[in-house]
Amino acid sequence: MPELPEVETVARGLRQAILGRRILSITLGKTDFIDDPVALEQHLPGRLIEAVERYGKFMLLRLSPVTGAARVPANGDAAPGSLLVHLGMTGQLAPIPAEYPREKHTHVCLLLNDGRELRYTDARRFGRVAYLTEALLAEELKGFGVDPLEVGKDEFASRIHGRRARIKALLLDQGVLRGVGNIYADESLWRAKVHPAQLGAKLSRRQTEKLRRVLQEILRRAIVLRGSSISDFLDAAGEPGEYQRHHRAYGREGKSCYRCESLIRRAIVAGRSSYFCPKCQPSPRGFAMLPLPRRGKKRKR
DNA sequence: CTCGATCCCTGGACGC
DNA sequence: TGCGTCCAGGGATCGA
Numbered sequence: 001m002p003e004l005p006e007v008e009t010v011a012r013g014l015r016q017a018i019l020g021r022r023i024l025s026i027t028l029g030k031t032d033f034i035d036d037p038v039a040l041e042q043h044l045p046g047r048l049i050e051a052v053e054r055y056g057k058f059m060l061l062r063l064s065p066v067t068g069a070a071r072v073p074a075n076g077d078a079a080p081g082s083l084l085v086h087l088g089m090t091g092q093l094a095p096i097p098a099e100y101p102r103e104k105h106t107h108v109c110l111l112l113n114d115g116r117e118l119r120y121t122d123a124r125r126f127g128r129v130a131y132l133t134e135a136l137l138a139e140e141l142k143g144f145g146v147d148p149l150e151v152g153k154d155e156f157a158s159r160i161h162g163r164r165a166r167i168k169a170l171l172l173d174q175g176v177l178r179g180v181g182n183i184y185a186d187e188s189l190w191r192a193k194v195h196p197a198q199l200g201a202k203l204s205r206r207q208t209e210k211l212r213r214v215l216q217e218i219l220r221r222a223i224v225l226r227g228s229s230i231s232d233f234l235d236a237a238g239e240p241g242e243y244q245r246h247h248r249a250y251g252r253e254g255k256s257c258y259r260c261e262s263l264i265r266r267a268i269v270a271g272r273s274s275y276f277c278p279k280c281q282p283s284p285r286g287f288a289m290l291p292l293p294r295r296g297k298k299r300k301r
Numbered sequence: 302c303t304c305g306a307t308c309c310c311t312g313g314a315c316g317c
Numbered sequence: 318t319g320c321g322t323c324c325a326g327g328g329a330t331c332g333a
Contacts, residue, residue, distance in 0.1 A: 305331105
């Protein structure tokens with residue numbers, strides 16, 4: 001599932017692959033996950049991809065104004081704009097030679113001036129694609145929290161201590177930190193020895209700073225290893241990441257804790273499966289975890 | 302403010 | 318083998 005490290009990996013790959021290319025035309029499949037499909041068709045052709053940025057779990061393809069040639073932009077394309085892409089759960093964005101057959105669930109194809117198509121595929125369509133003017137983009141981006149890779153000690157502490165939600169919910173809240181998802185939330189909580197259901201306000205200063213540090217270390221390491229490929233994450237070159245091999249909590253229900261040998265348990269916290277060590281990460285009072293499954297051996301590793 | 306529930310969607314794992 | 322059921326989860330939304 002694409003979180004910050006996976007999205008960063010895709011963004012870096014795209015930077016190598018499509019910077020400076022021009023979009024010649026666009027073909028759409030299903031459009032129910034696209035903000036305004038007509039706007040895409042109207043505003044993308046003719047534009048140059050000038051930059052690829054990441055904002056939390058979003059990718060931002062910065063597009064030049066349409067210039068020169070015969071075309072006088074009557075539709076506002078004299079101004080810069082951006083293509084916003086969120087990969088959701090199963091989204092993939094990759095440049096593919098235009099003559100290659102399109103994979104199932106390919107819903108956006110941007111023909112580039114190098115003979116390739118930038119293709120967006122997304123089986124579940126939990127992702128999002130939108131063309132945004134500068135004004136819409138500014139509107140879109142406000143309300144997001146700090147970048148977890150850059151947040152400092154005091155800023156992080158105030159965002160955690162200032163609210164009463166559970167720490168897991170806070171880590172997942174894109175308005176608190178932008179880019180953290182279920183995997184890296186659980187991994188950092190395990191590393192910091194903090195229980196996911198602990199209230200943010202109840203973390204000590206020491207625990208909070210430890211959490212910030214390990215979160216940053218984990219995210220940086222995961223980026224180096226090109227993200228976690230659980231089911232179907234692939235980068236812009238179609239390659240899986242490696243960080244799933246380093247998971248210590250996520251997906252490890254019933255397996256031994258790497259620190260203390262206790263069995264990793266699972267609970268629903270903040271509406272999400274949360275994996276933790278019941279010994280290293282002591283529960284708040286009255287907390288109930290799910291019973292260990294007896295037979296079904298679904299997850300390996 | 303924070304919570305849980307519900308919906309979106311499909312593929313894969315599972316049980317029978 | 319085949320079919321039904323459940324589950325995965327980011328995010329929006331709604332009601333408690």
